[in-house]
Amino acid sequence: MTALTAPDLQRRLRQAGIAPTLQRLAVAAVLLPRPTHMTAEQVLRAAREQLPDIARATVYAVLQLFVARGLLKELPIDGAATVYDSNTGAHHHLYNLDTGEISDLPAEALQVLGLPALQPGLELAGVDVVLRVRGRPAGP
Numbered sequence: 766m767t768a769l770t771a772p773d774l775q776r777r778l779r780q781a782g783i784a785p786t787l788q789r790l791a792v793a794a795v796l797l798p799r800p801t802h803m804t805a806e807q808v809l810r811a812a813r814e815q816l817p818d819i820a821r822a823t824v825y826a827v828l829q830l831f832v833a834r835g836l837l838k839e840l841p842i843d844g845a846a847t848v849y850d851s852n853t854g855a856h857h858h859l860y861n862l863d864t865g866e867i868s869d870l871p872a873e874a875l876q877v878l879g880l881p882a883l884q885p886g887l888e889l890a891g892v893d894v895v896l897r898v899r900g901r902p903a904g905p
C-alpha cells in the first residue's frame with residue numbers, strides 16, 4: 766500500500782480540473798491513495814486529523830465535487846449512509862448487512878445475464894451489483 770505523496774495528489778486533482786486547495790487535498794489524502802469505501806462522516810473525521818478546522822459543509826462540498834469530476838463514485842446502498850468509493854473502475858460490491866462492511870468484488874467475479882432490451886437512443890453505461898450477505902466469516 767503506497768500512500769500518494771502530496772505532489773501526486775495535487776497532480777490528480779489538477780488532471781480532474783480541480784484546483785488543489787488545502788481542504789481538497791486533505792479530503793483527497795483520506796480517499797484517493799487506495800481503494801476505500803467511507804461515509805462522509807468518516808471522511809470528515811479522518812480529514813480533521815490533518816486539518817482540524819475543516820468544516821463539515823466543506824467536506825460534503827468537496828465530496829460532491831470529486832464525484833462530479835469522476836474521482837469518486839457514490840454507492841447506492843439502501844439503508845446505509847451514502848458511501849464514497851475511491852475505486853472508480855468497473856466492479857461490484859459485497860455488503861454485509863450485519864457488520865455494515867462493504868468490500869469490492871472484481872468486475873469479472875460475476876456475470877450478469879439477461880439484461881433487458883433498452884429503448885432506442887439508450888446505451889448501457891455500466892452495471893453495478895451489490896451482493897447482500899448476513900453473518901460473519903468463519904475464523905481460520
Ligand SMILES: [Zn+2]
Binds near residue numbers: 802850856858869
Ligand atoms: Zn468499491
